[in-house]
Amino acid sequence: MQVNTVRIKICGVRDPRIAETAALAGADAIGMVFAPGRRQVTPEQARAICQAIPPLVARVGVFVDTPAAEVRQIAHYCGLDLVQLHGRESPDYCRELGLRCIKAVPARNRQTLEQASIYPVAALLVDTYLEGVAGGTGQPFNWRLLENLPLKAPLILAGGLNPANVGRAVALVRPYGVDVSSGVEVNGQKDLQLIKAFIKRAREVSAYAAG
Structure with a gap:
């Protein structure tokens, strides 16, 4: 019997070798950050990363309140499969893009979610709420906020x-996917052993829960 397991996205990747190795280790998606910050990549860097990722692995670009025309241009140039929006983008913005x-949503409270x-x-990607920070806080939130949440996506x-x-997160929340960045880094750099350990643990618990 085929078991549906959690999807895994490794985000904030800046190196084609890391992207390829993560994908071959079982990552379903690789994220590249175009918003300002220490993980930011240029379109040229992202294009090289996208070209290194094996087929059937999603290429995701992360943006924060970027003009729609610029997002479309970068997505086409790099070959992105999806865009992840971490700003105040409206439903109309998402629709017309x-x-x-x-769409990233801060876990501010139940009503917000x-x-x-x-x-x-x-x-929908639910991330820790921290005033003035668009994401990548490296801090967990109260996963109980997600219990019986009536989401359409x-x-x-x-x-x-x-x-x-x-493992605990997957067992409790039963999400469609999990997203990690700083949790698989050492001194601000992606660590292949942590990436492999993250993927292995998420898959083990997800397969057990589904079985």
Whole structure:
């Protein structure tokens, strides 16, 4: 019997070798950040990363309040499969963008999460809420906020995940996917052993829960 397991996205990748190795280790998606910050990549860097990723692995670009025309241009140039929006983008923005979107939603409270269902997107990514920070906090939130949440789109769990806690997160939340960045880094750099350990643990618990 085929078992549906959690999808895994490794985000904030800046190196084609890391992207390829993560994908071959079982990652379903590789994320590249175009918003300002220490993980930011240029379109040229992202294009090289996208070209290194094996087929059937999603290429995701992360943007924060970027003009729609610029997002479309970068997505076409790099060969992105999806865009992940971490700013104050409206449902109309997502609808008119003309690209498959993942909308990030801060876990501020239950009401904020329930209202996210108005977004016409491929998935909703729930991340830790921290005032003035668009994402990548490296801090978990209270996963109980997600219990019986009436979302219309698949749920991707983010926020402070790492190899030590991803199993518990998958078992409790049963998300469609999990997203990790700082939790698989050492001194600000992606670590292949942590990436492999994260993927292995998430898959083990997900397969057990589904079985």
